[in-house]
Amino acid sequence: MFKGKFIDNLPKIYGLYTGGFLVFIILMAIAEQAGMTAKTIGILFVAFTVCIYAIIGYLSRTVQVDAYYVAGRQVPTVFNGMATAADWMSGASFVAMAGGIYFGGYTYMAFLIGWTGGYVLVSSLLAPYLRKFGCYTVPDFIGTRYGGNLARFCAVVVLTLASFTYVTAQINATGTIASRALGIPFELGVWVGLVSILLCSMLGGMRAVTWTQVAQYIVLIIAYLIPIFWMSNKNGMGFFPHFMLGEEVARLGELEAQFGLVKNAAADIKAAGVPGGLKSIALPHSGVPEGAMGAWKFISLVICMMVGTASLPHILMRYFTTPSVKAARKSVAWSLFFIALLYTSAPMLATLSKLQLMDPTLATGIIGKPIADVMQIEWVNSWINVKQAFIADFNGDGVLQLNEWFMRGDVVVLATPEVAGLPYVISGLVAAGGMAAAMSTADGLILAIANALSHDIYYKIIDPKADVRKRLLVARSLLIVIGAAGAYIASMRITSILGAVAWAFDFAMSGLFFPLILGVWWKRATKQGAIAGMIAGLASGTAYLIYVYPKFMGNAPWLGIDHLRFGIIGASVCLVVMVVVSLMTPEPDSATQKMIDEVRIPSGKTILGKQH
Template sequence: MTDDDRGRSGFIDNPGKLFVLGTLGFLAFFAFMAVLEQMGVGSASIGAGFLVFTVGFYAVIGWLARTARVDVYYVAGRAIPTHYNGMATAADFLSGAFFVALAGGIYFGGYPYLGFVTGIAGGFVLVNALLAPFLRKSGCYTVPDFIGTRYGSRTARLCALVVLAVTCFVYLTAQVSATGTIAAVTLGLPFEQGVWLATIAIFACSMLGGMRGVTWTQAAQYVVLAIAFLVPVLWIASGQGFGSIPFFSLGDAIDRVTELEALHGLHPAREAIEGLSVLAQPQGAEGSGWTMVSLAVCIMAGTAAMPHILMHSFTTPTVRSARRSVGWAIVFAAVLLLSAPALATLTKLQLLDPSLATSVIGKAVAEVSNLGWVQHWTSAGMMAVADQNGDGIVQLNEFFLRPELIVLAAPEIAGLPHVLTALVAAGCLAATMSTANGLLLAIANALSHDLYHKVVDRKADTSRRLIVARLLLLAAGAAAAYASSLQVAGILGTLAWAFGFAASGLFFPLVLGVWWKRANMAGAVAGMVGGFAAGSAYLYLVFNEIIPPLLGIDDMRFGIVGMAASLLCMIAATLLTRPPSREAQDMVDELRMPGGQTILGQD
């Protein structure tokens, strides 16, 4: 360790104290902004203040964590304490794109979208049981590094690199899109400018410190994320009479929403408004059970194979701590996974229930259109009230929203102080930045380590490898920002695509690489290429409406097709070719032993 690196690492010598002080500092800042609102400071200034404060806080952590060591840049020196690594993993995975889009998906689509929630939870269990400790014991730096080492093949390494790059890039565009939406709405900027401004902020956290900077930033972002989502949920629930812990009484809220939907009537809107959605038909339609299960399977397998999540398995001090850190991640994630369906349900009830002062459905169009928050979000292009039947009353199918507005506007819909809206925006920004940082690093590290160092220039020194990694990080971020600005697909759909690519190309080669000694290089390559190609082809055909969805497997669930093809191709190719060498099989035996030293020593 260089002297400079040793000095810079001092900021994490006592992380517990720093996290307590940081949390108290954030709460103090929140209280200060609440006082400013009471003094008449405008909502735009409060929102900008939250964004500047939080981004500046994350950038400071990224600066303090800067490093010139390869092992610190790639795997945080394998020195992240267990519970902080779990906290960072939860923040890395539970992205703002998920929360911004998932609550909207549940609001408009009902319980089938809970497949995201159950899939994430099940995916973390698979990571913990099947992969995390074994990846850590391998001593590798990246997912392609593990696959290349396990199967003893440069071809397998490059195939894994391609799948990783596509998966992470698609996921990254969703994060940058969500971050751009938050920045644009909060600062009043055009969406395209918000995307690029958000990308610059993301660079500030990950450019200098690599995995060490990103991990500690993500742990801090989890604190902001938890506060930002739990405070509004608990506040709104208390105001609606569901107690201070609404998760145990959410069924009553759902029953009330169902009753009110039937009362108001659900009918298709006469005219659609571009980019906005409206409740159009009742939930619980035939086939929705399979819809949820199939989505959950895709998300579960995709979670277990998601490269930027598995990357955290390489950063723990020991093999045992890798498993424990995933356990902590499940705990931290569960706290937030419960908030998305709760926020969607409570917000819908807030709009529907005439006994609540802030309800809008069933009220006069003129009255609703003059509400401050309706005017604010309408001017931002995220909401519209259209009296399509001319009766002067807002019907359920005449209140149009962008799905991501359910989270961002929930405090205003409930009549809460604007400072809580700014808090939610800061939480969404924390979540999107944490995930975007992890994804950027996963792409850049894999390209620099598995392509540049392992294939192009094996003799590259440390400084050159770090320069290449940082340049690749810049290039990946800029490309994602450009792709996000095109707005090709919705945020939630883009997220589902990323999970589908990971499940199609990486799930079985990773899992069978640990649990099937007979699996060989030919099988791994066939599984990755066959699964990724089949899944991608099905996605293209269904998304472009060339063929109809088969058995209800639409473009959000194409991972089912890719996984089936991957498994069949991998088994067939493995059994039709020679078994791996005795050395490779002995490596798998050693890999599955719970103790002992790591298999590889990395420079």
């Protein structure tokens, strides 16, 4: 059945896999009709998919350096696109994005633009050139282009800070989903999540992560799209929701006017005892805030997310795995295509689920109905019991108003199938999808950190004579240590999912964006300039974060640049310092200049050898 090389058989293998997964969903649906309990279905969904990933991880084990670090540079464009999409779409994208749009409407959708537009920067400014360079890690490029261990070391520091901020949020998400689906406490769920993550990456490094990420993308996109199409069709809102929800968006505007968008006073929320992290709808769904400040807040967030995207090492390193420079460019396009499938669906999911709750003429509507009746609804009860939803009758009229219904953002995706009255098999599917999204991103991030530490710190700086066996042993040990550290911090529950995710982008852009692009696009950029830029960018960005973040110093943001946008400060400082210092120091030697010329053309040998 499978003749020839593994790579040639990929379409067949993943085609079978997708078919198998669909059959599994149907079997679960039949089992549900036959009386299998919701809990068992949830466990089976998560356990089945995680086992598949573990098997792929085991089959992709390797003892070769280039397979471990860059998957042997033979991942075809479309598959690398899928793997990047899974790498990219985190627990936050899957679980929290629709919830963010649900509460924040248009203003939140700046994230959608930022998290997609960044790929234009990746394709035109970076990915093809980094691929031509032939590096194993992002600091590998900085270290070779600028020369010297200090530049390399600074890049590793920025990479570690940005990726680690991100990874705790992902492990947190796997923990939340594992604990819900398997019915275990969150603190245990985090460790179960970690073991699943490591099963995918430990034995095969980048090669194993690539092939599990493709599998995870397939699960997560199916899990995201099926409920949207089902809900839309079930309620007669449109056969193809993406192009047919215009009326529903307008209807939401009417309902907002009818119920009124009320922002609750913090004192009222506290007095009513609303659990932390729960919100009520207080912003319009499609309305645009008036004035220049509103537009600037939107645009500044877009800047941070776009530039951050182009600086995040776990994404950039995916393009090191393609067979050629040409393939790296195409692969960025496919990545964004696969990402767009989910991102253009998130607003539709938010619209559908919001309407189902808000429209009193629908059977599922709860706003505007007597609270006593709403409390009888099964899903309302079960989410209130786990403190993910809350009802506070502020005006004491016994009727549920829009500002009296509180929910956690994540619940929008996780509970929507139940709210819409879809069979439980869909909830199980959504849990498996969320798990896939969080696991795939966590894998990419942990691997990015461990690879930078093992390749750039251990091999390049500490022990350049280490043999392959020892290098891979160090790489794998670091993987476990970093994963465990992330899980430990996640189990302490420090920040909400989204705050932390946006910070990772800001950290990455503060320290890495300009050293990366100027390394290719400006020959005059010097080692001293890059080092000064990285240090000044990261330090100023971090200082500004401490200055504005409410839980630290809490000062008033300058020009609306709050803690989600501190990268604007960091990256600007980085650019100025890097340019000034570069111009003050002697220009790079002719060998470096020649190397940059070589990087700029696709043909010829990579700068760094196949194995280095």
